[in-house]
Amino acid sequence: MDKKQVAEILEEIADILELKGEVEFKVRAYRNAARIIRDVKGDLKELVDSGDLAKIKGIGPNLFEKIKELVNTGQLKYYEELKKSIPEGLFELLQIRGLGPKRIKAIYEKLGITTLAELEYACRENRLLKLEGFGKTIQDKVLKEIERLKRSSEYHLISFIFPIVKAIEDFVNSNLDVIDFTITGSWRRRKEIIRDIDVVLNLKQKNFNRTIEAIQKNFPHTKILKSDDNFISLHSEFGVSVDFILSDEDYAFKVFYTTGSKEFLEKFGKHIGKLGFELKDDGIYKNADKIDFSNEVEIFEKFKMKFIPPEIREGFDEIELALNGEIPELIQEKDLLGVFHIHSTYSDGSDTLEDMIAECEKLGFKFVGISDHSKSAYYAGGLTEDRLIQQWKEIDELQKKFKIKILKGAEVDILPDGSLDYSDEILSKFDFVIASIHSKFRMTEEEATNRIIKAMQNPYVTILGHPTGRLLLGRDGYPVDMKKIIDEASKLGVAIEFNANPHRLDIDWRFINYARSKGVKISINPDAHAIGEIYYTILSLGTARKGMLTKQDVLNAMNVSEVQNFLKTHRLKK
């Protein structure tokens, strides 16, 4: 182990000690030692062997022994033990400028936050404001910093990719002379997390150099990673890799092929192989002849398949369905008639009830379901019964002002024993109730599943909120037997939320098709804490479509009277 590596470990020990609240002078001793090791002249191993290292001011007996162990064995027991004593994710938080060990310690101890994604989510819910010594400025700064850090990591949330996609579309439209272009890859398939962006270009003049020039002119901080005659890969200043794929007559094929997924293409290739065709990475062949396609639909038609929407090209049973003409009509933006799961300043939202409602009306929705947190969610300023009554009064007043139908609801905490955070008497007064878990995540699968099922059995619960509690790129959800929960929801007539917040996208789309096969309604909910978040409903629709959702499967694709009817009969049923 060389000087640099040893110094880094000593620094890390100092970080951990600081996070653990050790006396600052001990921490300083480690930092000091790290600097000494980094700067010391001569070979470190010789200095250890001769004992000369111990003579340097700042290296006492204790540090000398630790450095000796590192140099000789390549590891350090003390360090390994120390690392285990705090959550790994806390190290990431140290990268945030403006957050030192003291503040991270507070965030960890008071809010239980251990990862960047959790911290970001907490900021968006204004939970940092609740901590002593924290204010809006720090919270905003933290958010900005997290945004920066996220750019350097490998995978990205769709809310991060979306504006980049927009920027690329604008760039292509105004700078390149194209016949057509498509952003393909996992973005087109609306995967829940995305690594890079693929753009297939069909240029009027196949001028490769001019394309590169235009890119460099518009994005001066962009680095071209590699390029050849029909491929430009760059690390964009957005912090994500973008590949431009230049096409010719093979535009349709390239769109098809780069959309993927790998699993879908494999199955597709296997199928057409049986028919005497071959799928290669540059085209579809019959014997030695490449087949021309003028658009993607033709590719499917050629093999007697119904068009498979990109979102469901994941290598499950979509090819069989397409061959049988059984691809369902997937839900579209225009089908969404309302939104549930809207927070306001009554609990942890940033915008007032009136502003949230006004925005929903502006977006063309016919109904809006208000659902602030329940009383136990103290971290989110959950509503006591008194405040609830106040909110209902305000809603009644606002209803006179707005055309959009306002539904009174709540996001009620499912307590650890599966009971709910309001009495049945209170619950009966809501138009709808979303039940979600926000506390005590550490459970076995059986415990979590039973906790949720018990909550769903309450006659007033209409929607199960974010069923696993996962935060994408942040933390795994609590383990649940999702099929069992869906079966139970089916029996009880409870709808399940597809939480459209890009951090969640929970229920996972992989279970949606099963839910719809059981007749369980899915509610596509923005879980909005600010007016700008209501659009999550639209942004995440594509990921919901991956579960083959149709209009008939979606609770908020019903009109107002249908929804009211659903809510009413649901209670009678139980």
Added chain:
DNA sequence: GCCGTTTTCGGCCCGACTGTTTTCAGTCG
């Protein structure tokens, strides 16, 4: 953690800056 010694434990760098709070705490360099 280390240092320095009045050899047994008290002291260990600090000012600028920022944000929160209204006199101070935390971070950074």
